[in-house]
Amino acid sequence: MSAVVPPEAVPAQASARALEVENLTVSYGGIAAVKGVSLHVEPGEIVAILGANGAGKTSTMKALVRLVKSGGGVKIFGRDVTALATHEVAALGVALVPEGRAIFGNLSVEENLQLGAYLKREPKGMARRLEQVVTLFPRLKERFTQNAGTLSGGEQQMLAIGRALMSEPKLLLLDEPSLGLAPKLTLEIFASIRDIAKNGLTILLVEQNTRLALETAKRAYVLVSGEVALSGDAKALRDDPRVKDAYLGESVG
Ligand SMILES: Nc1ncnc2c1ncn2[C@@H]1O[C@H](COP(=O)(O)OP(=O)(O)OP(=O)(O)O)[C@@H](O)[C@H]1O
Ligand SMILES: [Mg+2]
Secondary structure (H helix, E strand, O other), X not given: OOOOOOHHHOOOOOOOOOEEEEEEEEXXXXXXXXXXXXXXXXXXXXXXXXXXXXXXXXXXXXHHOOOOOOEEEEEEOOEEOOOXXXXXXXXXXXXXXXXXXXXXXXXXXXXXXXXXXXXXXXXXXXXXXXXXXXXXXXXXXXXXXOXXXXXXXXXXXXXXXXXXXXXXXXXXXXXXXXXXXXXXXXHHHHHHHHHHHHOOOEEEEEEOOHHHHHHHOOEEEEEEOOEEEEEEXXXXXXXXXXXXXXXXXXXXX
């Protein structure tokens, strides 16, 4: 007789990939935005998804945390998440920093950070995690009681990343952290991303800033019209003329 095991009783495998995506499809009203994307992320890796506007990057990220319906397979730490709700995926140790940041403008910096830890309730841990985040982003400490809506774009991005880190994720999904930021702040944000990764966090990064993404990630996937057109080692992709040229709509040079 075989016992029926509910999915939540199946433990994540210690040796499993952090993320395994197979033949992912996302459609909006019958129009395909993601057309069979397969990719994976090993524990501790930084992996980038690159692609022009509308390539399907955000749709892919949203599918991973079940914010949009999708076809195909998604496994996170060995667990099939396709039947889970977004909060259940978060409980597996996944945090998404969404495109456009989605911070709460009329709440303070501190309150925004506390919201990121809603899955963790012990007050002692809260103080420690707040300290870790402001150590990473000292600017947030200076603005702790300030309304988040009054922060600069770069500071809001720091807050969005900080808020995600408050849940102490094992897999961090970053959707265009450099969007709308001045070059200096972009560099600051990417330095922080590298710092975060040094502590062993696994990161999947969506970026249009190809050069910076390929300097930061170990491997990358290039999406074109909802499909993986090119993938591989970041170093090799940096020298690949197709990356600069056709696929990303950038001028060569
Ligand atoms: N909610 C939606 N309803 C209908 N179509 C959508 C929706 N969200 C995205 N799309 C379409 O799906 C395609 C992929 O969009 P997506 O946001 O995933 O692209 P992206 O690679 O993140 O682009 P960008 O770099 O501009 O953020 C686009 O053609 C877009 O218009
Ligand atoms: Mg997007």
